[in-house]
Amino acid sequence: MKKHFIIALLAVATSSFAQSKLKPSLSQKADALKSKVIAWRRDFHEHPELGNQEFRTAEIVAKHLKSLGIEVQEKVAYTGVVGVLKGGKPGPVVALRADMDGLPVTERVNIPFKSQVVTYYNGQKTGVMHACGHDSHMAILMAVAEILASEKANLAGTVKFIFQPSEEGVYNANGESILSGAELMVKEGVLENPKVEAIFGLHISAGSENGVLEYKPGATMAAVDQLDIVVKGKQAHGANPWLGVDPIVTSSQIITGLQTIVSRNVNITEDPAIVTVGAIHGGIRQNIIPESVKMIGTIRTFGVEQRELVHKRIKEIATNIAESAGAKADVTIGTGYPVTFNNVALVEKMLPTLQAINGKERVRQIPAHTGAEDFSFFQQKVPGFFFFLGARPADKKSVNEVAAHHTPDFYLEESEFQVGVKALSHLVVDYFEKK
Known part of the structure; x- marks a missing residue:
């Protein structure tokens, strides 16, 4: 028995040593692939596809994974691609994720690989653009x-590569949100067979210093929910408002009332929250008080209790203000993405890996993002670590000088993409070693 135990310990020690020896090779290969990564990214950028329509994109990804000898599953969650690389030695299963979809944005940046793609979205003609960096995520x-495929024989574990569709969400003909790519992938069992033990994801950040890695333990990105309010009044001539119930005035009072949720109801010393009305639709003529007004917006929260509180107050404020005016408010809150929550223990364990490949001074803890990410659906099932790679152009000194994500002028500096390649590949090997 003692002999067998010693042999097992030696096997573990040998495996860990082998994983450590891999790391210099990983970094050298990442640097060697720099131009290839940029070329892939530019091709994806020039040919963006909206959520659940990533047919060309998925074909390129699948072909590449197959050429590496990786087991490939296609059409996961409609257009997703999943690759499984089984190492030469037994060990845990780690997943890496990249999102694939573009956005209904018409690009204004004058670059040789500018998107010229045009489509119809929600009944409107629009350009299509990788305006959030998903092109870079896939290339990385x-x-x-x-x-990792080139080091297959030396890997002490299995890697699952998840190329996910529709991170930006998909909406039906009525503008109602349906399952995101991550949510559907989880439902279809992407974290099973083989069962994933931990998952890592990277997001490019156009506003952050080029090549810097950023992270936050715990709540990292907000939960997002869709807000719909329909205010029903009584139509009347604009010259005789006393004969009707004005849903426009009532809506304006509701919007003002909603602002008190964050300023007066939420404990902002614990976590921030946001309630934004993004559009108001009502009326057709200057001298007609309409019968109804529709408002749509977004809600961002960082905790379960906070989320419940904000939802409750929205409904109370909207319905009570409407009632006080003689109107009626129908409030619908569509559940979106949960909080992107980085497993604290996993972050603590893997942070040294990021610091080793990029230097401690270029790995920085940041405040929470009020943006949202459906990577959170993976993190609800297994421990996950989602972090950011800066790609701000050198001539821009601060985030205020940079075009925001999801805008026509969005632009990325490409020179440090290999930092992301090193980060993800080293995280896999170090996780195998630590296990």
């Missing part, structure tokens, strides 16, 4: 797959 993960 394709390089990671190539590097």
